[in-house]
Amino acid sequence: MTEYLKKIDLRGRTAFVTGGLGLIGFEVSRALCEAGARTVVCDIVPVNAALKKLKPLSSLGDIRYEKFDITDLHSVENRLKALAKKHGGIHIFVNNAYPRTKDWGAHLPEVKLASWRKNIEMHLNSYAWLSRAACLLMSGKGGNLINFGSIYGVMGPDFTVYEGTTLDNPPAYAAIKGGIINFSRYLASYFGPRGVRVNNICPGGVFDKQNQKFVANYSKKVPMKRMARPDEIASAVLFLASDMSSYVTGQTLMVDGGWSIV
Numbered sequence: 537m538t539e540y541l542k543k544i545d546l547r548g549r550t551a552f553v554t555g556g557l558g559l560i561g562f563e564v565s566r567a568l569c570e571a572g573a574r575t576v577v578c579d580i581v582p583v584n585a586a587l588k589k590l591k592p593l594s595s596l597g598d599i600r601y602e603k604f605d606i607t608d609l610h611s612v613e614n615r616l617k618a619l620a621k622k623h624g625g626i627h628i629f630v631n632n633a634y635p636r637t638k639d640w641g642a643h644l645p646e647v648k649l650a651s652w653r654k655n656i657e658m659h660l661n662s663y664a665w666l667s668r669a670a671c672l673l674m675s676g677k678g679g680n681l682i683n684f685g686s687i688y689g690v691m692g693p694d695f696t697v698y699e700g701t702t703l704d705n706p707p708a709y710a711a712i713k714g715g716i717i718n719f720s721r722y723l724a725s726y727f728g729p730r731g732v733r734v735n736n737i738c739p740g741g742v743f744d745k746q747n748q749k750f751v752a753n754y755s756k757k758v759p760m761k762r763m764a765r766p767d768e769i770a771s772a773v774l775f776l777a778s779d780m781s782s783y784v785t786g787q788t789l790m791v792d793g794g795w796s797i798v
């Protein structure tokens with residue numbers, strides 16, 4: 537293996553991926569597993585259904601599943617400690633889960649305070665508290681945290697892409713993703729001397745058979761004229777999770793086909 541290929545070799549490392557059964561998380565899990573990491577998928581899906589979904593990945597490497605609710609803030613720190621012990625440590629932690637309330641997507645004037653608070657609690661607070669817990673476990677041993685932001689964590693929405701559709705951009709998303717991105721900078725600064733790198737990945741819209749009008753509106757605005765594929769996001773996670781990015785910390789990697797530069 538050449539020196540550069542050795543850098544993406546994750547054998548001997550354990551990676552955790554929250555929301556690892558979702559659209560992006562599944563591909564992230566596949567990428568980390570293919571690169572040799574023992575990959576622990578954490579999601580809220582019941583065990584049997586999860587194992588069925590993960591079956592195709594089991595021939596690629598060491599893939600495992602833990603039912604893990606990131607919103608259970610009183611228990612996540614101890615649970616993660618126990619899981620690290622069970623699965624051979626923690627070297628890579630990817631905060632990718634996407635918890636949201638049923639009314640997520642409500643237009644700004646209709647958003648209820650209780651719902652706003654719940655989404656901040658479920659998403660921002662869970663990411664922050666788990667980030668803290670994962671970094672503390674990796675501190676002094678070397679490790680790597682990747683937080684999922686979004687283009688909407690660094691930019692305001694262009695509402696014209698929702699014209700002619702029933703879709704909308706949830707206002708709490710801006711607060712949540714913006715908060716996650718800047719907290720990652722805090723963590724990168726705090727844990728830099730302690731051997732832990734912390735970075736954000738900000739995908740643009742990923743194609744998931746959305747409303748045709750929305751896909752057309754969105755694609756028109758992107759310099760690359762299309763939405764992303766999940767594997768394109770996962771490749772960027774692999775870069776951040778591996779020694780390919782050994783001198784990169786506190787950064788926000790935009791994987792958006794150029795959305796954020798125009």
Ligand SMILES: NC(=O)c1ccc[n+]([C@@H]2O[C@H](COP(=O)([O-])OP(=O)(O)OC[C@H]3O[C@@H](n4cnc5c(N)ncnc54)[C@H](O)[C@@H]3O)[C@@H](O)[C@H]2O)c1
Binds near residue numbers: 554579605738741
């Ligand atoms: N899809 C996009 O276009 C896009 C764009 C930018 C950013 N993102 C971000 O990427 C990440 C993944 O998004 P996605 O589109 O793959 O979402 P998704 O809805 O397809 O998958 C999310 C996964 O998280 C799991 N999950 C939900 N609540 C959970 C909880 N409490 N504990 C543990 N797991 C839980 C779900 O079961 C699901 O498997 C999110 O942070 C999202 O904000 C997505």
